Amino acid sequence: MNEPPPRPSAAAVIRSMGFVPAMAVTSCGLGFLRPASGTWGSLPPAVVAAALAAASVPGWQIDLAMLLLLAIGCVACLRFGEAAERVTGRKDPGQVVADEVAGQAVTLLALPWAVPDGWAGTPTLGPDGSPLVFNLGLALAGFLLFRVFDILKPPPANGLQRLGGGAGILVDDLIAGAMAGVLLQIAVRLLY
16 A cells, blocks of 8 residues: 655745745645644634724625635645645645635635624624624634534535646635535524
């Protein structure tokens, strides 16, 4: 039985791919963190969304930030994913987490973020009815749901990793993100 090659060091990946491509696919080095590099790679969109919501930024601006992170993750995977597979000797290598950035951004798109000045019927969580608590809960729920769907890879996400190069790295995470996003949208709208 052929065992995959050992996981190359961060320095080896950067040296082989070049600094910019390696930083793009590893989301500025988050993919080199262990354990659970995919979890580290999922953090940027959740942190950005939570921070913007906590700063009372309108929902459309949070969506714009998520679209930007989605685009960056997609371009990084499609442009440099095949090179990362070549350098690591693995299909969908763990160091490549730009796909997690893209998938997590999909999950957090178009959510009903609460704003302090609010609109009639602003959803709230917690005993104090705080929009901040609701927004942090929404970001955390989106983060956790995406991680579950990304790890379990329910059909059709599980079969799409067989695609070659960057597309094979990316598409399953986009589908996992969409599944998590739909579930979160339904839950939020039913509960609040």
